[in-house]
Amino acid sequence: MDGSLAFTPVRLGALRLKNRIVLPPMQQYQGTAEGFATAYHLHHYARRARGGVGLVILESTAIAAEGRLMADDIGIFTEAHVPPLAAIAGAVKAEGVPVMVQLSHGGRKSRPQGGGRLLAPSAIRYTADDGMPEAMTADDIARVVAAFATAAERALAAGFDGIELHAAHGYLLHQFLSPLSNHRNDGYGGGPGGRVRLLAEVLAAVRSVAGPEVPVTIRVSAADYDPGGLTAAEVAEMLAGLVGQGLDGVHVSSGGLTPTPPPETGPGYQLGFAREIRERTGLPVIGVGNIRGRAQVEAALQGGMADLVAIGRPLLVHPDLARVL
Template identity: 55%
Template sequence: MTISLHAPITLGGVTLRNRLVMAPMQQYKGTSEAFAVSHHIEFYGRRARHVGLVIAESTAVSPNGRLWENDIGIFTDRHVEPLKKMTNAVHEQGTPIFVQLSHGGRKSSPQVTRSLIAPSAIAFDDHYGTPAALTSEGIDRVIGDYRTAAKRSLEAGFDGIELHAAHGFLLHQFASPLSNAREDAYGGSTENRARLLKEVLHAVRGEVGRNYPVIVRISATDYCAGGLTPEEWARMLKPLEPQLDAIHVSSGGLLPLRPNDVYPAYQLPHAAAIKPHFQIPVIAVGKIHSRSLAERILDDRLADCIAIGTPLLEDPDFAEYLLAQ
């Protein structure tokens, strides 16, 4: 059976009207205290008209884990009301919106981070500097930050949560052997390196229940020998599948390296390699900007949804154009 971009799909307890997902993209418009502003309300509301799902930009679970000095956060109760205005604007278009919960770890903004933390004292680069390896108490605090952020996500009206375990941020740092040299229960084996993600997911589920959508975004490759691969991610995520509702497959960001070539659907092979291992939907992303390409991916069962990013920054009606091609 042919699968169209127009076909609905269900993620957890939320049904999307089509297979187009607005990928999370930073706006660099938050206040110094990480509050969403009128820009976010207008930006997301305008672009929600034709996509099946909006995933909001990275939203910090801790003031010590912000990615940029002008990102947005959800680490105090005062952050809820501005975010509620943003979700209301998206809901007015009949579209669900997920929040992407993140902690930068060793890639947290030096401008607003008091103490840089990571699984191990391994620097990303000279700009960020060398982080402190998290203690067991520090790990518990991080898990608690995600738990509280999940509670606030419900209060802010988000329809689901995406856990950001991609692009070199904290959950990704724990998962990859290139950034995790721990010798305790959070390092070494594949199972141990996935432990923080597992415990964060469990904490989030404790707040939102099983019917509320929770998905994960991963970087399927670190673009470096000895780093993560789609196959290892499959081993990490398979035990978590009963608690997840989709896997959003991106790549890179752990190291200051870039892929050798960026072309239409350049990240698709990673999504396609992960998909056969799971029953839950897989979201592909990465320069999939034509309807013919998107529907060929869906029809070949290489992915279940298509996320688009940059074109929606430039043209708020790009999704309408894509669906009408």
């Protein structure tokens, strides 16, 4: 296709990608009770790397035992978690594809194993049926920042090429960003500058262990879909303050802070958010959201909505999709 962008190389930080198709992080529900990755994960990610994508981002990987999202997710909160993750990273890279890992803490949406504490910026439940979280203390915040840095150090030792920080879908970093879930009156609450502070501190801590060359991206929800919640403009304002602070790109999603669904989920329904964040921050953007074919990918890239495009569920069904787009 003349003028095609999908299969042209692109840089994400210092990392050179052979094309602009990304396998985004998608939970596989195949971890052990202790949060270990398995042979399933190794096969799953290596197979999709073989299918022609330019970048693989490993699913949400917990940085702390109390921050696990569910009983069958995976984690990186002990040294023992590193070897199976290293095997996955090695298998993907053996296919000639770089691999990043998404680091997360679930906050009030966590499913702590073994009776761990449920933490959040403020003591506000996710829903009336969920547990009441504890408002995090200064010590709690410091421990979470340190846990993200330690997890990043372990991930790089395991061979991952980059780090994505999960600040979307209602998990802890998103909870701090949104005025709906963050009612703090200290330096981590209030206006956008306070609400973005934890994310800025996590980014700085991860960058300090990653060094200047390793790509570090952030996944955000650009809309909460509830009155008074985050909008793409406000998210862009907060991210703009991180430009020059070690942020290499933004992966733009939406929703998840509350059970409120998006008003529509048609083809490319989140790309408008991606365009706004790209234009307001100048950062490279990964666009995602019901993108299934070559025409949609090209429209997103040619139209300035994204620099890379993530294709999710279709790659679960058709691992070679990137080769036949």
